[in-house]
Amino acid sequence: MTGCAQAPHRRRRSITGAVAVAAASGLLLSACGSPAAAGPPVLTWYINPDGGGANPTKGGQAQLAKECTDAAGGQYSISIQLLPNSASDQRQQLLRRLAAKDVGMDMMSMDPVFVAEFAEATFLDDVPADSADELTKDAVKPAIDAATWKDKLVAAPMWANTQLLWYRKSVAKAAGLDMNQPVTWDQLIDAAKSQDVTIGVQASRYEGYMVWINALIEGAGGHIVENPGASGDQLKFGLASEAGKEAAAVIQKVAREGVAGPAMGTTDETAALDLFANEATSGFLVNWPYVWAALPDKNVSFIDDVGWARYPQTVAGKASKPPFGGIELGVNSASTHKEQAWDAVKCITTPEHQKLYMLGTGNPAANKTVYDDPEIKKKFPMSALIRESLDAAAPRPLTQYYGDVSSAVQRTFSPPSSVDPATTPQAATDLITAVLRGDALL
């Protein structure tokens, strides 16, 4: 190691020397950076930021990394690297590294919608056949579906996310809504309007808006992509169907009635939560379960008045399809330690670790058995509803062109005030088709 540190200092005399130093230190750095030189291999795990950050004691992925390093008994050690905050930025960074065959990335935490694109480009290592059962045992179905590409398991479910309808009990009561029964978007909009409160939604031009649109369409019985897995020119879209029009009608009504707050076109999860945390405007909110842990941090005075229910129905009488999210763990096909990486993935996704992670970060486990745990039931009073929603959830379209599909839908549906059931779904279909043929820009 000392040789590595000293080498650049030896020649610093001439101009050419300086160039040589720059080149040599680059080489030496890469030589020193190689973990293969001594000791167990270091597996680098790119994680999405969670409540634990990079701190190995806060119950986040950083803690799982440390516990699995300790449990490996010298077989490997895991070091973590933090990805950016937003899902789009995470995808960009992962994609760049994967495309560059970066051996410095062994494992990665992926949003379910990235899996198809990465797998189609052969960037992901297939799950070893003897590990597949262990990694998917008791996992909720949408999480397994999202980890599968062309009948092959290419990732392991780690945690699974879904949205709930959060509401103020007093507001629902005043509006005459029976929240023990499934409610529809129409009922919510009318209730919010009559009580002069807001419905927190995500309608900024970003992935969260796509989550909403997809849930609305799936809830009406349609699918954005009818034949997942098909190549670009073969893809069929269900946007302009009756279901797509129903979905657009909901967005149009929310925008027209002004119940999504003053700046609907720029609302993301945080802005929607802020609307809900503001006593004067709070009524309803569709958002992920992290809300439950976030509300006390915002010092809301009405925490006992907060209720939760299943995601609203797009069409009355048709069971809602809550959004699906979460994290799948993948192994880089360019990694030089794939075997150890899959061992590490197995360790990270054990039910015990999923429970630890759920308690630490509030992110719901993908493994159904975790929800039977008394500790989980106590800390998450809505855990039964989360599990039910996860099982009923509809993933966003599984297609290798997901990024294009999502961007095109977001663009045509933005701003939400311009959404028209008669034209917007057809415009979205036309745009995606043209983009995938290479005839339009995004």
Next chain:
Amino acid sequence: MSVTQTDPPAQASSKKKKKQVMTDRAKAERSLGWRLAGPAFVVMVAVTGYPILQAIWNSFFNYRLTDPTNKKFTFLNNYIVALSDGVFWQATWVTVLITIITVAVELVLGFIIALVMHKIVIPRRSLRTIVLIPYSIITVVSAFSWFYAFRTDTGYINQWFAWLPGIDASTDWFGGFWGSILVICLSEIWKTTPFMSLLLLAGLAQVDASMEEAAEVDGATWWQRLTRVILPNMKAAIMVALLFRTLDAFRIFDNIFIMTGGANGTSSLSLLTYNQAIDRVEIGMGSALAVLLFLFVLVIAAAFVRGFKVDLTGGRN
């Protein structure tokens, strides 16, 4: 550079004998110049020329990074798609609009600040440092601070200007095209006016004070001195400042990326290129757009240099 500056007579003599045979000394100096500047020249060509050529080459392909096996040579198809797509022209229009608004406002504001800085003697250095602060802030950081200031939840602008008609606590600046453009332009103007004013200050310093005095003695008003004496004498500096800022403004990216992400039709050419090349990993189309952006910049530079007769070495003679 060192050759011409340390030895001006040599430069003059080489100019005179341009058509004639060069003297040994001129030859020696020329070769010394090449030996001194050569390595830098080679490095420059390598680091700028190679990527440019690579981008031009890539732009002829339908090439997606996640689908390398289907890479197809399509020659000019990417350019045809881009130039026939309304999105491209919308982005061009937004870019031109932002360029014109920001450069025009910056020129006036920057000139006023330059005049003030030129006249003030006592805290001259501190003043110049203070004026430069916005320019020293990273664009992304300044974009975020303007973004947060104008948002309905974290912002304070709505509170400050609630007395104006049409503005109240719920005014959503980023909900439409013109509101977004206004904030984007404001942050850009705030950040780069100092640069403009410094360039103009350098131009002001070149104006001979005796000419101003002569005009004053002749009874010229302040306005006449400004328009007849000062401005004509610093035309070169103004043009250089305009050229630099126009090229800079035309590549606007950070503010839009942070504030709207291109929503409401506010995407600029740089952002559009970024979306194709980095987000969609459509290397071919991204390269084609980058080449088009490069051509636009070339045209602007050529228009300034030829059309307005900007002498980039102006002020040296």
